[in-house]
Structure formats: structure tokens, C-alpha cells
Amino acid sequence: MKLESYAVCPMCKMNDKVAKVAVIHEAEASELAQRLKPPDPPLPLTRDNSAVLILVTGIGILILGICLFVGFSTGETAAPAVANKIPPAIVSALKFGSVPSVFGIGFIVLGYFLRKKSQERIRIEQAELTIECQRWQKARSRWEKLYYCERDDIVFVPGEMTSASVANMNTYLYQEIG
Numbered sequence: 001m002k003l004e005s006y007a008v009c010p011m012c013k014m015n016d017k018v019a020k021v022a023v024i025h026e027a028e029a030s031e032l033a034q035r036l037k038p039p040d041p042p043l044p045l046t047r048d049n050s051a052v053l054i055l056v057t058g059i060g061i062l063i064l065g066i067c068l069f070v071g072f073s074t075g076e077t078a079a080p081a082v083a084n085k086i087p088p089a090i091v092s093a094l095k096f097g098s099v100p101s102v103f104g105i106g107f108i109v110l111g112y113f114l115r116k117k118s119q120e121r122i123r124i125e126q127a128e129l130t131i132e133c134q135r136w137q138k139a140r141s142r143w144e145k146l147y148y149c150e151r152d153d154i155v156f157v158p159g160e161m162t163s164a165s166v167a168n169m170n171t172y173l174y175q176e177i178g
């Protein structure tokens, strides 16, 4: 394999046992090739829809409450109103309609605040992920420049005068980025 003259191992000062890490990783099926794999990209954000679910459930329960209220207050059971007394139909309507309505509103309020909180959390996580992706891209492009010396079992970026064991490759790729 023909090598650039600068791909000299910082430990043995030779390049006869040196090969490009990306080439080893792609060309070989050895255990070494596996250990020389590029750094894994950051995981994407996981979606949490529980707040929306609570919000939708709240709307559903509120609609049920309103339907019960309307149904009981206008239904056939509606008896003629007695003076100075709340009509029985309205009493039934309030009795059956108010509980789901209150629960529905409670769920909607809860869902609304949980949704706001989760949107805030997603914003923070998104910003962190963006930074993490940038660091990974730099580490990944450092990996492209990486060489491996079989004699010393180390990896190095030519010209940096530094090296690392294969086990510490990821740390080496990330630590120089700052």
C-alpha cells in the first residue's frame, strides 16, 4: 500500500506498518476492522406524545359532559318547571354533565401545561443535540484522517504528534475538538 510520506507513526517513526483506518474498516472483516469503526452518530430525540394524549382525552371528556348536559336538559324527562324551583331536568343535567365537564377541563389544563413543559424540554434537547452533532461531525472527519500502526497497535492523526490505543480511539477523536 502506497502511503503519503507524512503518515509516519509518532511512536516508531516509520510508516511501513501503517494503514489508513477508513481503508482497514471498509476492506477487512477482521476484529481489528470492527474495533476501528467510526464514532456512532448521536441518537435522535425521542418523541413524547403523552401531553397531547391527555389534552385530547380532556377534550373528549368535556364534549361528553356537554352532551350529557344538553341531553338531560332538553330530553323527554324534562318536566314542567315549578315556580321558585330549579327544573328537575336542569338538576339531572348538572348532576350528570358537571362531573365529566370538570374532569375534562382539568385534563385540558393539565395537558396544556405538560405540553408547554415538554416543548421547553425539546427546545433544550434540540440545542444540545445540535452541539453533539457538530462534535460528532468533527470527530467523524478526524476519523477519516486517522491512521493505524500495526507495529504499535495505535491510531494517530498525521502531523499532530499524538496517538492513542485502539480502545481509546473515540476519546482521542473527541478530545482534540475542544
Ligand SMILES: [Zn+2]
Pocket (backbone or CB within 6 Å): 009, 010, 011, 012, 013, 014, 149, 150, 151, 152
Ligand atoms: Zn508505529
